[in-house]
Each structure stands twice: as C-alpha cells, then as structure tokens.
Amino acid sequence: DVKVTQSSRYLVKRTGEKVFLECVQDMDHENMFWYRQDPGLGLRLIYFSYDVKMKEKGDIPEGYSVSREKKERFSLILESASTNQTSMYLCASSFGDRGTQYFGPGTRLTVL
Amino acid sequence: DQQVKQNSPSLSVQEGRISILNCDYTNSMFDYFLWYKKYPAEGPTFLISISSIKDKNEDGRFTVFLNKSAKHLSLHIVPSQPGDSAVYFCATFSNSGYALNFGKGTSLLVTP
Numbered sequence: 318d319v320k321v322t323q324s325s326r327y328l329v330k331r332t333g334e335k336v337f338l339e340c341v342q343d344m345d346h347e348n349m350f351w352y353r354q355d356p357g358l359g360l361r362l363i364y365f366s367y368d369v370k371m372k373e374k375g376d377i378p379e380g381y382s383v384s385r386e387k388k389e390r391f392s393l394i395l396e397s398a399s400t401n402q403t404s405m406y407l408c409a410s411s412f413g414d415r416g417t418q419y420f421g422p423g424t425r426l427t428v429l
Numbered sequence: 430d431q432q433v434k435q436n437s438p439s440l441s442v443q444e445g446r447i448s449i450l451n452c453d454y455t456n457s458m459f460d461y462f463l464w465y466k467k468y469p470a471e472g473p474t475f476l477i478s479i480s481s482i483k484d485k486n487e488d489g490r491f492t493v494f495l496n497k498s499a500k501h502l503s504l505h506i507v508p509s510q511p512g513d514s515a516v517y518f519c520a521t522f523s524n525s526g527y528a529l530n531f532g533k534g535t536s537l538l539v540t541p
Contacts, residue, residue, distance in 0.1 A: 321472070326470075348527050350527075350528060352531075357438070357533060358533060359435075359518060359531045359532055359533035359534050360473070360518065360529075360531040360534075361531075362523075362528050362529070362530075365527055365528050367527055373527075373528075375528060407472050407473070408472075409472070411527070414526045414527065415461060415522050415526055415527075417463075417475050417478075418475070418529060419475070420472030420473050420474070421472050422470070422471055422472050423470070423471070423472050425470075
C-alpha cells in the first residue's frame, strides 16, 4: 500500500510567519504534488516535482515555494503566511507519466 | 478557466437508488479521465478511470461513461449506499501529463 504522510493534520500560524508543510511518500514515486482545497473551488495545483531538485509551478504558485532535496520528501513553504492562505493542503505522489496519484490526509492550515 | 466542470455542487439520493454524477470538459484533446472520492478530513482516493478509446468502464457498483462528442462524462453508482456519501471529483491530466486538473467537486449524500 502506498503511504503518503503529511507532517501535521492541523496547524495554526500567525500572519507573516514562515510555514513549512512536509510530505513524505514511501513508494519511491518520482512525482510529488501540492494542492490546496477550498470550498467551491475544488483542488488547485500549487507546485509539483517530477524529480529530485526539480519543480514546476502549478496554477496558483504565488506566495508559495517548494523544496525537493530527497526523492521521498516534498516540502511546501509559505514564506510569509497570509490569511488568504488558510486552507486544506493536500500532498500527492505518483509514478511515471499519467500515474495514479495517491494523496496524504491533508493539513488544515489556519492563518490568523 | 476551468477545464473540467462539475456543475452540480451537491446531490442527494436514497439508499439503493442510482447516483449519477456529471462532469463536462472543454478540451477535446483530453484523453484520460479519473474520478476521485474524498471524505471529510481525509485525502482524495482514486475511484475509477476511463481512457478516451472507451466509452464505458465498470468496477463493481461504479461505472463511468464517456461521451466524447458531448465532452461529457458521468459516474454511476448502483446501488448507492450511505458509505458512498462523500465529495466526488472528476479530473483529467494537465498538458504536462503529470498533474491533474480537478473539477470543483460534487457532494453526494446517500440517505437511508
């Protein structure tokens, strides 16, 4: 079974703080993704990575950066958290081109 | 611009009846479609997929139909069970072939 874990289920931060969200997968998948889910907007892609140290912007990368130093780990960084980044953040991984994506349980981030 | 559209935010169905969830897409070049299911406080899980070379794919109680001329797909759940109550997202691969474009989701409630 593929396992994708995220470092926190719930997180509360203050405006302006730097926030790190960590994601780890145990299936040696090449591809990793960060999405955010908001009511009425579905899942929107923030960034993805198809290899170590490689990253590609998704649909809504503004205000975020990512890091992939090891194959199994993909970090999402909010450089200076803002209230409009309050959301559910979902990490996923997949193997190869058009591979099925497996999601972690999500991190509910609240920025006050 | 949303490339995958789910126009019904919610659907309520009685247990034992058929649930039909609909999805429209804009680009006739899309050639692979997926349905994901999401319970609250969990990540989405892959449910069923269909390639554009088919017009139907069945897996147990779940069947996906694809109408390429109408750029429309639907997910049928028969018979519906209370445990099917969840948000269902339709998705297709983006141009990169790695990331997914998701619809906004349809919240299904199956009542006993």
